[in-house]
Amino acid sequence: MKRVLLLGDEAIAQAALDAGLSGMYAYPGTPSTEIMEFIQSSKVGSDRNVHREWSSNEKTAMEAALGMSYAGKRAMVAMKHVGLNVAADGFINSAITGVNGGLIIVSADDPSMHSSQNEQDSRFYGKFAFVPCFEPSNQQEAYDMVFDAFEVSEKYMMPVLVRITTRLAHSRASINLRATLPQKKLSLPVDPLQFVLLPAIARKKYKSLLSAYESLRYESLITKYNNFKDGSKRDLGIITCGIAYNYFLENVGESISDFPVLKISAYPFPKELIKDITGRCKEILILEEGAPVIEEAIRGILDDGIKIRGRLDGTVPRDGELNPAIVAKAIGLPVSYGKAVPSLVKMRPPSFCIGCGHADMFNSLTEAIKPYGSGHVFSDIGCYTLAALPPFNAINSCVDMGASVTMAIGASDAGLFPSIAVIGDSTFTHSGMTGLLDAVVKNSPVTIIISDNSTTGMTGGQKSQATGRIEQICEGIGVKREHLRVIVPLRKNHAENVCILKEEFEYRGVSVVIASRECIQTATKRKRSENSNE
Amino acid sequence: MMKNDIILAGVGGQGILSIAAAIGLAAVANDLFLKQSEVHGMSQRGGDVQSHLRLSDKPVSSDLIPYGKADLIISVEPMESLRYLPWLSDKGWLVTNSNPFINIPDYPSLDEILKEIKKIKNHIIIDADGIAKEAGSARSGNMVILGTASPYIDMSFESLENAIRKLFGRKGNQMVETNLKALRAGRECSVK
Numbered sequence: 001m002k003r004v005l006l007l008g009d010e011a012i013a014q015a016a017l018d019a020g021l022s023g024m025y026a027y028p029g030t031p032s033t034e035i036m037e038f039i040q041s042s043k044v045g046s047d048r049n050v051h052r053e054w055s056s057n058e059k060t061a062m063e064a065a066l067g068m069s070y071a072g073k074r075a076m077v078a079m080k081h082v083g084l085n086v087a088a089d090g091f092i093n094s095a096i097t098g099v100n101g102g103l104i105i106v107s108a109d110d111p112s113m114h115s116s117q118n119e120q121d122s123r124f125y126g127k128f129a130f131v132p133c134f135e136p137s138n139q140q141e142a143y144d145m146v147f148d149a150f151e152v153s154e155k156y157m158m159p160v161l162v163r164i165t166t167r168l169a170h171s172r173a174s175i176n177l178r179a180t181l182p183q184k185k186l187s188l189p190v191d192p193l194q195f196v197l198l199p200a201i202a203r204k205k206y207k208s209l210l211s212a213y214e215s216l217r218y219e220s221l222i223t224k225y226n227n228f229k230d231g232s233k234r235d236l237g238i239i240t241c242g243i244a245y246n247y248f249l250e251n252v253g254e255s256i257s258d259f260p261v262l263k264i265s266a267y268p269f270p271k272e273l274i275k276d277i278t279g280r281c282k283e284i285l286i287l288e289e290g291a292p293v294i295e296e297a298i299r300g301i302l303d304d305g306i307k308i309r310g311r312l313d314g315t316v317p318r319d320g321e322l323n324p325a326i327v328a329k330a331i332g333l334p335v336s337y338g339k340a341v342p343s344l345v346k347m348r349p350p351s352f353c354i355g356c357g358h359a360d361m362f363n364s365l366t367e368a369i370k371p372y373g374s375g376h377v378f379s380d381i382g383c384y385t386l387a388a389l390p391p392f393n394a395i396n397s398c399v400d401m402g403a404s405v406t407m408a409i410g411a412s413d414a415g416l417f418p419s420i421a422v423i424g425d426s427t428f429t430h431s432g433m434t435g436l437l438d439a440v441v442k443n444s445p446v447t448i449i450i451s452d453n454s455t456t457g458m459t460g461g462q463k464s465q466a467t468g469r470i471e472q473i474c475e476g477i478g479v480k481r482e483h484l485r486v487i488v489p490l491r492k493n494h495a496e497n498v499c500i501l502k503e504e505f506e507y508r509g510v511s512v513v514i515a516s517r518e519c520i521q522t523a524t525k526r527k528r529s530e531n532s533n534e
Numbered sequence: 535m536m537k538n539d540i541i542l543a544g545v546g547g548q549g550i551l552s553i554a555a556a557i558g559l560a561a562v563a564n565d566l567f568l569k570q571s572e573v574h575g576m577s578q579r580g581g582d583v584q585s586h587l588r589l590s591d592k593p594v595s596s597d598l599i600p601y602g603k604a605d606l607i608i609s610v611e612p613m614e615s616l617r618y619l620p621w622l623s624d625k626g627w628l629v630t631n632s633n634p635f636i637n638i639p640d641y642p643s644l645d646e647i648l649k650e651i652k653k654i655k656n657h658i659i660i661d662a663d664g665i666a667k668e669a670g671s672a673r674s675g676n677m678v679i680l681g682t683a684s685p686y687i688d689m690s691f692e693s694l695e696n697a698i699r700k701l702f703g704r705k706g707n708q709m710v711e712t713n714l715k716a717l718r719a720g721r722e723c724s725v726k
């Protein structure tokens with residue numbers, strides 16, 4: 001058997017390839033990005049001509065994957081947790097259409113918000129959409145589950161959610177690989193109306209979804225990942241989900257055999273499984289990486305009967321990711337800290353790279369906006385969001401991808417002038433274009449600065465769909481040529497750029513300023529690889 | 535039972551993931567169990583980054599090292615080496631580069647930092663950048679530190695050398711040789 005060292009993300013990618021994947025679809029987002037990147041750089045991916053191009057956003061990725069499934073082939077779509085909000089319409093309705101070829105949606109949650117604006121728990125989406133959900137507790141399980149998830153998907157003709165969290169996604173372990181399965185052949189759905197969600201059809205399909213979801217509770221491909229093991233203790237039983245199991249095991253070591261432990265790694269599960277452990281123990285401690293999903297279900301509204309401890313009674317903090325110390329305290333074990341961090345150690349927040357074009361753009365913007373006072377700049381998500389921190393303090397919002405443009409429109413509707421949006425190139429093609437159309441149609445007095453570094457920088461420099469297309473897109477949407485300005489954000493152009501920005505702020509209609517300069521990171525990488533090819 | 539819990543510390547872009555990858559490859563070649571947690575994303579933009587590396591001859595459960603349990607901190611930056619003291623065990627070693635990476639306005643005085651490091655019972659401070667330059671590979675400071683830390687990792691030095699051959703093999707022979715040279719130069723600085 002072959003063993004290789006893989007990140008959790010890579011284990012999922014490798015498994016998908018080994019399980020006969022034909023199409024990988026994704027938009028980058030930490031901590032999910034490495035799934036697509038692994039497939040793009042893998043030999044099997046190119047030998048088998050697996051589709052492996054980035055999509056414009058998570059919704060287009062989700063729907064393209066559903067199309068691949070329609071055509072009978074195995075498809076996977078991967079995103080960070082907030083990406084599932086963007087893809088939610090397709091995701092939830094794909095549960096009702098069902099699938100033809102196996103379809104897996106990987107959503108990578110980021111509890112403690114290492115690189116995110118929230119810590120939503122994707123398991124809610126599984127339940128909301130009646131989609132089965134696998135939650136691996138380690139890298140090997142992540143690898144194995146992908147095979148089973150494809151099987152469940154095809155057996156029940158349902159999409160399947162795989163939910164991972166940062167610490168699994170970005171931790172390496174050695175994995176035993178299985179033999180590679182063949183890819184599926186093109187084959188259309190047997191029922192030509194399967195994917196037509198007219199109300200009359202959707203009603204029928206929804207009923208069958210509800211009953212299929214119930215039968216999943218007893219499906220062996222799911223139940224095999226939910227294991228109860230009794231122990232001698234009767235005062236405390238433990239329920240763990242996903243990687244919480246590892247922290248528990250780390251703390252109790254071999255004495256784990258004393259504890260009744262229910263390890264849950266796949267959903268939905270039957271009530272009896274919970275009753276089995278609650279019936280034996282006076283107290284239950286629930287350890288979940290993420291929101292108290294199972295805890296709320298078990299407590300219910302009446303919250304009577306046995307004592308339940310977890311995130312809702314303060315035994316475990318209500319928010320943030322778990323770690324060995326939190327779990328130790330929850331089970332009443334001591335934590336032995338090393339020395340304290342000396343007070344001279346300073347915070348080192350992320351910052352603009354030296355030579356970053358965003359920084360020069362913000363220098364010009366800060367000067368141009370000065371006469372109007374503060375509070376006029378809506379921004380978005382990307383490296384340029386770092387302008388919220390000192391010394392720039394230059395932006396007033398960062399909410400969700402694309403919101404800079406549309407919030408600027410709304411604020412200008414309310415009378416704010418000037419109303420300015422700053423958005424990155426990849427974010428613009430992800431979700432900024434439709435907002436720009438709104439602005440053009442009603443001729444909103446907004447200035448939209450597209451800070452174009454020709455890459456998806458924040459997530460490590462993936463190809464941007466916008467590269468080489470932004471001017472054409474803006475013109476096509478209807479921005480007037482004379483208010484579509486292109487500047488090069490370099491220190492030597494500062495005075496000229498300030499003038500251009502001021503002119504466009506004063507224009508009482510839609511203007512777009514494209515500040516275009518290649519990302520210093522990707523430029524360095526490109527030059528290095530060009531040199532080594534010579 | 536063999537167990538090495540190692541924290542790698544530095545600033546985004548300083549190459550701690552190459553150190554992690556080298557130790558990881560050696561661990562696999564030695565048939566050890568391994569978990570190695572990395573930081574990707576936001577913090578890689580000049581922020582503080584760390585990696586938890588856990589080697590053992592028994593399966594490893596947690597991807598994160600518990601407080602007070604690290605056997606070794608390997609840091610490519612002096613202030614960053616101090617950030618992880620709550621993880622270091624009483625008997626643990628701290629091996630760090632002496633060259634500061636200053637990208638914040640309130641970076642403390644280097645003398646004060648070194649004074650704090652010297653309060654740790656088992657510490658080694660080396661000028662990894664200088665040693666790397668001397669060895670003819672200015673960009674291999676990270677491999678120098680790995681060399682200096684290598685006596686405190688329970689794997690043979692040869693297995694680390696082999697890992698470097700594997701890690702840099704694709705980039706050509708010269709890349710392998712400069713990194714090996716840096717590793718060996720670092721090893722020589724070690725007190726053991």
Ligand SMILES: Cc1ncc(C[n+]2csc(CCOP(=O)(O)OP(=O)(O)O)c2C)c(N)n1
Binds near residue numbers: 027083086428
């Ligand atoms: C819905 C959603 N998808 C993905 C992300 C992850 N993400 C944050 S910033 C970013 C890249 C933005 O690229 P760009 O707009 O070109 O700006 P840059 O970072 O290059 O400056 C991505 C993909 C997110 N936060 N939300």
